[in-house]
């Protein structure tokens with residue numbers, strides 16, 4: 436069996452999870468993906484490797500979900516709660532709004548742009564990005580800035596693999612994520628600087644924990660969770676993980692982000708989970724874990740959401756109170 440190694444884990448084939456998981460991805464992308472590939476406008480002689488039809492076909496053969504060493508064994512949040520209690524303000528500011536209204540978003544065809552400080556700007560169909568690397572299943576703790584948390588099984592591959600494909604220039608120091616802004620299919624409440632934008636410093640974006648995410652709970656992302664492509668950064672507050680991304684923009688300056696623009700003293704650019712740095716309006720020391728239990732369940736918040744071993748060194752010498 437052809438199983439490409441991922442940069443983050445050397446996975447024995449015995450750990451490959453049920454084939455039906457990736458067949459579901461496959462079915463979906465074969466039904467709607469062919470059209471998406473067709474709209475991509477790239478000069479034929481300069482096709483980047485993932486648009487080479489031979490490689491695309493091979494990647495589709497291999498599209499499979501493998502397990503990952505970056506996985507917590509804590510109790511998972513039930514699918515029902517993870518898909519009915521969401522923040523996705525484009526569809527409304529209530530936690531129940533995304534489940535009600537995000538179904539309207541059409542996620543195929545879906546075009547992704549790579550712009551800014553890169554060797555060559557790119558326009559890609561999401562299915563080519565999806566098939567570029569085998570997906571890993573990673574069960575991550577997720578901590579929202581509003582002091583609730585979930586444990587969610589995501590499917591994706593390290594964003595670093597996609598960034599390497601994008602060939603950023605050495606001068607690029609940050610990557611910005613821009614979400615879709617669709618006036619017909621989203622509600623886009625008044626008073627926010629749409630499109631939703633977020634960003635990471637390049638070392639954070641290249642950290643193997645940062646996941647380019649296409650699925651959760653063994654299926655393609657539900658729209659309310661950010662279909663068809665989002666990022667997940669498990670040591671940061673949830674709002675850093677932009678949903679329904681249409682653009683990756685590489686830059687040498689710290690990019691503006693929607694929440695930092697709106698309330699810079701409440702939402703910093705870094706937004707690392709830190710129980711010692713309170714939000715100006717509430718404590719960050721504890722979190723309400725949303726799991727299968729019926730009773731409210733409050734647990735202490737961990738530094739970097741429990742991912743210190745993987746990420747603390749990136750912030751050595753930085754004042755995390757000032758750089759909140």
Ligand SMILES: Nc1nc2c(c(=O)[nH]1)N[C@H]1C(S)=C(S)[C@@H](COP(=O)(O)O)O[C@H]1N2
Pocket residue numbers: 517520521522523524525578579580614631659660661672673674675676677678679
């Ligand atoms: N485009 C976009 N991305 C977004 C948001 C948003 O409002 N719009 N909300 C963020 C916040 S605050 C959180 S906590 C997570 C929630 O992700 P989930 O609904 O999959 O748990 O998405 C983040 N990504």
Ligand SMILES: [Mo]
Pocket residue numbers: 522578579580581672673674
């Ligand atoms: Mo959040």
